[in-house]
Amino acid sequence: MKQPHFLLAGMLPGLLLWLCTFPPLLPWGFFGHRLINKMAVFTLPPEMITGFKPHLEYLSDHAVDPDKRRYATHFEAVRHYIDLDHWGANPFDSLPRDWTQALVLNTHYEIYTQKGDTLEVLVAPGTTLDSDSIRLELMANGKVLQDCLIPAEVYRAFVIEHVRNAYYEERRLISCAAWRKLPGTESFPLDCESSIALEPFSIHGMLPYFLPQIQYQLTEAFRLRQATRILRLSAEIGHYIADAHVPLHTTKNYNGQLSGQTGIHAFWESRLPELYAIEQYNFFVGKATYITDIQGFYWDIVRQSHLLVDSVLRLEKQLSAVYPSDAQSCFEERLGVIVRTPCTDYAQVYHKSLNGMVERRMRAAIQAIGSAWLTAWVDAGQPELTPLRDTVAVLDEQNLPVRSLRVRPHEE
Numbered sequence: 001m002k003q004p005h006f007l008l009a010g011m012l013p014g015l016l017l018w019l020c021t022f023p024p025l026l027p028w029g030f031f032g033h034r035l036i037n038k039m040a041v042f043t044l045p046p047e048m049i050t051g052f053k054p055h056l057e058y059l060s061d062h063a064v065d066p067d068k069r070r071y072a073t074h075f076e077a078v079r080h081y082i083d084l085d086h087w088g089a090n091p092f093d094s095l096p097r098d099w100t101q102a103l104v105l106n107t108h109y110e111i112y113t114q115k116g117d118t119l120e121v122l123v124a125p126g127t128t129l130d131s132d133s134i135r136l137e138l139m140a141n142g143k144v145l146q147d148c149l150i151p152a153e154v155y156r157a158f159v160i161e162h163v164r165n166a167y168y169e170e171r172r173l174i175s176c177a178a179w180r181k182l183p184g185t186e187s188f189p190l191d192c193e194s195s196i197a198l199e200p201f202s203i204h205g206m207l208p209y210f211l212p213q214i215q216y217q218l219t220e221a222f223r224l225r226q227a228t229r230i231l232r233l234s235a236e237i238g239h240y241i242a243d244a245h246v247p248l249h250t251t252k253n254y255n256g257q258l259s260g261q262t263g264i265h266a267f268w269e270s271r272l273p274e275l276y277a278i279e280q281y282n283f284f285v286g287k288a289t290y291i292t293d294i295q296g297f298y299w300d301i302v303r304q305s306h307l308l309v310d311s312v313l314r315l316e317k318q319l320s321a322v323y324p325s326d327a328q329s330c331f332e333e334r335l336g337v338i339v340r341t342p343c344t345d346y347a348q349v350y351h352k353s354l355n356g357m358v359e360r361r362m363r364a365a366i367q368a369i370g371s372a373w374l375t376a377w378v379d380a381g382q383p384e385l386t387p388l389r390d391t392v393a394v395l396d397e398q399n400l401p402v403r404s405l406r407v408r409p410h411e412e
């Protein structure tokens, strides 16, 4: 394809006003997310296809809803990635896999008193998940004021109710009454006015923690035969699973910004699929399979993705060092706007050096999404999906306007 190259900028300086830098491309290209969800339907067994196939369009269109509501709450953005390298060279050795367990040991609290002081409540250092009881310390200005021992199961229930479930309900306030009901802490927040829970995990991304949760929600929707909810959650879990297959969704160098490769996120997950997926990739990936270990399944996906981060970055780095620098970026028109994007020839060389990686990750995503849908349906008792087939189109309540140009690509 003929490339306008930089010449265009020289010829039409006025257009510079319209220029966006890398990357106005959309995540997995919206294109990629839509395609992946659509192809996942064909992995399903006949009993499910009858329910899903009439909604191919819906499942495809709504594959991008989670990105559209990216700004709706701060709880949303962190569901799309995990910065595994934040957690050290071998994050899989130390990072808790279970969200509840992670919260039990690592949540701390701030209690705001009527006098205007801020007190902290921390789990005592050295506490392990094997402990029969959890020691909580009430602190002010770095000093322990009081401590108390709480049976581990009681504290775990407190965390589930007031921290974990609150998280999914997108709130982080804990009532003072909740503290007073926790045995052992009755005297803790003497003049508590309000309180919040804080945890160190979600800020670095919580994709593999969120996936089992939405899997559970989808299973419940099948169990309760909630047709529209089944469709919405199927479309959305497809989005998050697809994100988990993108290597750059698992690193803090998510857009090459730490290695002088800014823009590589959209290059890999948008530009390459848009150029090659339809004409070159084979998306017949076989049948969906039942997932026996849901938590392990999702962690394994991000682990596999993370193993590829080095290649994604290194290959482009090597290539950019030897490829003519004025032939790496080109200008193209997209949606009426002139944008800078990797040139097609440059993309082709990078794509070749990746040796099928993008296609393999897209294929794996398709298979995983089909398997997630199948597993939710099986775990719900394999309900008859005829009502799903007859459900006429569906909720647009979350069809929020796209604000894609301003987002961190990583968070999509």
Ligand SMILES: [Zn+2]
Pocket: 027, 066, 067, 080, 239, 243, 411, 412
């Ligand atoms: Zn996303």
